[in-house]
Amino acid sequence: xxxxxxxxxxxxxxxxxxxxxxxxxxxxxxxxxxxxxxxxxxxxxxxxxxxxxxxxxxxxxxxxxxxxxxxxxxxxxxxxxxxxxxxxxxxxxxxxxxxxxxxxxxxxx
Amino acid sequence: xxxxxxxxxxxxxxxxxxxxxxxxxxxxxxxxxxxxxxxxxxxxxxxxxxxxxxxxxxxxxxxxxxxxxxxxxxxxxxxxxxxxxxxxxxxxxxxxxxxxxxxxxxxxxxxxx
Numbered sequence: 001x002x003x004x005x006x007x008x009x010x011x012x013x014x015x016x017x018x019x020x021x022x023x024x025x026x027x028x029x030x031x032x033x034x035x036x037x038x039x040x041x042x043x044x045x046x047x048x049x050x051x052x053x054x055x056x057x058x059x060x061x062x063x064x065x066x067x068x069x070x071x072x073x074x075x076x077x078x079x080x081x082x083x084x085x086x087x088x089x090x091x092x093x094x095x096x097x098x099x100x101x102x103x104x105x106x107x108x109x
Numbered sequence: 110x111x112x113x114x115x116x117x118x119x120x121x122x123x124x125x126x127x128x129x130x131x132x133x134x135x136x137x138x139x140x141x142x143x144x145x146x147x148x149x150x151x152x153x154x155x156x157x158x159x160x161x162x163x164x165x166x167x168x169x170x171x172x173x174x175x176x177x178x179x180x181x182x183x184x185x186x187x188x189x190x191x192x193x194x195x196x197x198x199x200x201x202x203x204x205x206x207x208x209x210x211x212x213x214x215x216x217x218x219x220x221x222x
Contacts, residue, residue, distance in 0.1 A: 042212030100152040
């Protein structure tokens with residue numbers, strides 16, 4: 001147990017639909033990160049929060065992606081108008097030494 | 110630009126044999142280095158980390174890694190592999206002010222009984 005839960009664990013959606021993922025740290029962490037991992041690759045950084053402030057976004061985070069951390073605790077990642085290329089595992093991590101949640105696997109049909 | 114290279118995509122070893130997974134990094138400053146393990150369909154579990162000090166670091170599950178600045182390497186080792194070690198292993202460097210991680214492409218370990 002890494003102290004980070006992610007919901008849902010799996011999501012299948014049709015192209016063009018919107019999806020939202022949630023990351024819940026069990027204990028307080030100032031730092032929260034989102035990564036995306038495609039098949040056969042290592043995780044790639046998407047965005048970083050320091051408390052509720054989104055301080056860095058990767059160029060991978062297109063306009064269709066938005067992330068929030070409204071109270072500095074849980075975080076959500078929304079993808080609008082999903083595309084097949086969005087199919088991946090979305091990982092949340094917390095802490096200075098990053099502890100990862102189990103991930104949300106997205107499949108876009 | 111920062112980068113991490115894991116030269117071996119797949120490695121197969123027999124149970125009980127020793128293991129070394131290679132990792133090379135490119136980073137301008139003193140790096141923060143990590144090894145993670147990932148079982149199929151799961152998140153990443155931290156094995157060990159290097160920030161400073163002793164260049165040989167011990168981790169969980171009997172793993173260790175050695176930081177060699179002159180070779181820009183941070184290789185992971187285990188003296189005797191168990192069948193349960195079969196998984197994918199990722200090396201990462203912590204970069205920039207936000208300490209986002211840059212990962213290698215991973216090495217998939219297969220263990221023969």
